[in-house]
Amino acid sequence: MSDADTIFSRIIRGEIPAHRVYEDQHVFAFLDINPLSEGHTLVIPKRPVALLHELPADEAAAIGRVLGRIAAAVVEAVGAAGYNVLQNNGAVAGQVVDHVHFHIIPRAADDGLGYRWNAQPVESDALAALADRLRARLS
Numbered sequence: 001m002s003d004a005d006t007i008f009s010r011i012i013r014g015e016i017p018a019h020r021v022y023e024d025q026h027v028f029a030f031l032d033i034n035p036l037s038e039g040h041t042l043v044i045p046k047r048p049v050a051l052l053h054e055l056p057a058d059e060a061a062a063i064g065r066v067l068g069r070i071a072a073a074v075v076e077a078v079g080a081a082g083y084n085v086l087q088n089n090g091a092v093a094g095q096v097v098d099h100v101h102f103h104i105i106p107r108a109a110d111d112g113l114g115y116r117w118n119a120q121p122v123e124s125d126a127l128a129a130l131a132d133r134l135r136a137r138l139s
Contacts, residue, residue, distance in 0.1 A: 008099040009048045022070055026062035029070050036105050036113055039078035043067055043102040050098040051089045063102065071104045080106030084115070 011018045012028050021041060022029035032040040045063060049055045067085065075083055086103040088095040107113065 006048055006097055006099040008042075008044050008097055008101065012044075012046055021073070022066060024062070024066070026059045027066055029066075032103070036103075037078075037080075037107065037111060039074045039080065039104075039106040041070060041074050041104040043070055043104065045100050048099050050095075050100070052087065052100050053089070055100055067102060067104075074104050074106055078106050081109055082107045084113075 007016065008028075010016045011030065018030040018033075020028070020030045022043075026046055027043065028046055029041055029043040032042050043063060043066070045055055045059050047055065047059055052060065071083055071085065074080070084103070084105045084107060086105060087101070089100075105113070
């Protein structure tokens with residue numbers, strides 16, 4: 001399957017039906033057919049790129065400009081108490097479809113969804129060294 005043939009690209013092209021909630025030049029948003037909760041929405045770039053860092057900056061910015069607006073609409077429409085925005089890059093991170101996508105997952109108290117956050121303390125010197133390496137790559 002080529003990048004142009006991901007299931008999301010086929011949805012964008014209208015080859016697979018979807019319940020569209022938003023569309024513009026760079027962004028397409030639709031309801032997940034296997035939702036974690038009512039209103040679970042996927043927000044994707046129209047360009048079939050697998051990883052977020054591969055998406056051109058202007059197209060990533062286009063998603064950023066509408067992601068909050070779409071999330072607010074989802075929360076209001078379903079009466080959610082909150083929401084998660086989830087975006088995975090690579091199979092090891094849980095990405096199943098090789099096309100950048102953001103999940104907007106409406107949440108309610110005691111909805112049973114949960115998440116795992118196993119934070120670990122790190123020494124300040126190690127954080128400083130890592131910050132130096134990151135800054136070097138960003139300059």
